[in-house]
Amino acid sequence: RVVVLGSGWGGFQLALNLDKSIPLTVVSPRNHFVFTPLLPSASVGTLECRCIQEPVRTILGSNGSYLQAKARTLDTANKRILCESIHNELFEVEYDKLVIAVGVKTNTFGIESIKQAASAHDDVFFLKHLAHARAIRTNIIDSFEQAAIPTVTDAERRRLLSFLVVGGGPTSCEFTAELHDFIKKDVTRLYRELLPHVSITIVEAGPALLGPFDKALQDYAQGLFKKRDIDVRLGTAVVGVEDFEGPGYRFPAKRALFSDGTKHEFGTMVWSAGLAPRTFTEELGDNIARHPRTHRILVDEFLRVKGHEGSIWAIGDAAINETGEPIPQLAQVARQQGIYLGKVFNGKYREDEKPFQFFSLGSMAFMGESKGIYDGSTAGPLRDPNNKSVHHWTPPALRGILAVLLWRFAYWGRQTSVANKIMIPIHWLKAYIFGRDISRY
């Protein structure tokens, strides 16, 4: 019996690729897989949430089962996991082979005010699940509707329509781009009189947006944002969020505290600033070796958990192989690891026959206004940087419309369900022709 913890990129791909004759149990608090790279699109209504997800149960065979629960503690001696349903029902699941694919959660760097506001969807939002995308979309529309009320002051209007994006990674930049497109195309059409009050700010603690991308593409992206009057603040961190009151403001109004001491009022904050371990991986017993700082589970080149070879594997963001080349924490890595483990469990090769090899497809991001970036410099199998003798052809860096077409085609092609392959282009077309929908419910 194979038990998979998690329904993200790694766990879902494993479940999808596993022979339907093998008994499988998927344990995850979310009964569906989310195509995370399209979450920024869903959070402004370019796409609908329904078309970027796929239920776990629809891909299970008759030997498969799904349990809407979180893994709590692992009993390796008896090969059992204690689980807790999202309604706090405790139960145990037995395994022969266990795959830990629980991923990571959004890092708030110990800032309690951010954590609290984000948990309550109180104008602060993460962007990791469909519920986040839906809540962001609702909050954006509600901010415009609130700002349209005649007695609201201009100061409060500016606060409501101040959008603050925290973190400069691809998710943050794509959300910023989607938000800008929404404002340019739909706010202009539907809330024209509010346009002068709108502002977008993106804050990154490091020296550049889009850290892992090629420098020229970073500059291109930053140039695009500046041309659109998006305020890009580099070398700045958000250290907290607070309620405040003041004449003309509806209480409680929200503002962020920046590392440079300034305060920044906002109506919507999207926080996508880093990755932190899940409680489950953090609280695993000492018999599961983990990286001391990140708590990622140590695996060998076959993705087997050290000391539990043959019974426990770990894949995706929750796992790390310290001995080989460092592999980035990306959806495509988790996906390939899920497919790899599927082949191992299906008996295509022995569990210690062929090490997992990451084949990078490069990085891409949507930058708004039919522009995108694609960085092919990392594409191909992972290389030993000291071995200069092997030369690879690498795809070029792309920018503009070509990169957007590649982005659309690649993400469309990655959909595993026929329904999504049909619905995604329909929604793209619908948003293009009719504009994004602004109903709030």
Place this chain on the structure above:
Amino acid sequence: RVVVLGSGWGGFQLALNLDKSIPLTVVSPRNHFVFTPLLPSASVGTLECRCIQEPVRTILGSNGSYLQAKARTLDTANKRILCESIHNELFEVEYDKLVIAVGVKTNTFGIESIKQAASAHDDVFFLKHLAHARAIRTNIIDSFEQAAIPTVTDAERRRLLSFLVVGGGPTSCEFTAELHDFIKKDVTRLYRELLPHVSITIVEAGPALLGPFDKALQDYAQGLFKKRDIDVRLGTAVVGVEDFEGPGYRFPAKRALFSDGTKHEFGTMVWSAGLAPRTFTEELGDNIARHPRTHRILVDEFLRVKGHEGSIWAIGDAAINETGEPIPQLAQVARQQGIYLGKVFNGKYREDEKPFQFFSLGSMAFMGESKGIYDGSTAGPLRDPNNKSVHHWTPPALRGILAVLLWRFAYWGRQTSVANKIMIPIHWLKAYIFGRDISRY
């Protein structure tokens, strides 16, 4: 300046038909119109919420504005309405012509326990807005996921999967039919092992389901439900709901109290048992004449509010003309009244030139499994029942697949947005081919 209170059937149609040169303000807590007859479909995922609504702002011209607020008090002397935004911002709106189209709310007959549970979406739901449909869908799926947890007892499983529909009108019957289709097609596919625990009960205080329909069609509908093992309880009212605890039940478990003294455990209750006045119409001053029991605003045959001819009109469920033939409280009535007032305000005829005349299209309902009913006996203009000399041709009563085709075609044709006209058939087809989506988020 025309001010319309409400964005339902009456208010939305008026806004849609009003000349774009006339200054218009729509005040409504919901920034969209909902195609209410398709709410039962949306509450199980046959359709998506997005495709059965239309934002108010998209139909406004440059002289139109929308305010996300509720009307609170009416100052007829100064022609002003005090409004309250959904975030409790108070402001006044001035009018030359005011149209009250606020509709009604769901009647809980003073039962506090129902009102509280429904407000909290605590396993009890009304079915009047998109948020209700979404909450019902989430609750249904969550009930199945909860019931799939291995340590849950069979008693609790039966409770979780006991669906209780209160009220025997078209909305309740259509929801029951949609729920049955969902169970037959999708639960069988995705939660097969839980099927034996599922039950559906529909409770109606009166002597028959589908009160306004022809007797033969009522019997047909009831026969269909009985054949499907749906428990139809006539002459029974729900008088309350309570939490209970017991061995094997997760606390708090819910059960309904029936008028015959029995108790009925449930996991989901959909309450659609009657209409009650909105707080606004209930609390209007004495200078607005209303029906003593229903608080509906008294209007003349031109839909003008008595004593305020030329400045205030009332349409839809919130209005009643006591002098003429009684007109039922139906979407099609409100719709025709909105269109009628649009013509009056556009100057097509004077406000006291041509009385409003309701032209009934008959009644129809979806009954599940590609069956429906259509009652044409009421179709045509309202008639004086004492005047037997005028004979009308009336469309026949239809049942089965023909009525479903008519139902689909009529509701499709009634969509006012091109986007919905495209998306509704796509979603029908998607649900037919791929099944309904069961992701919960």
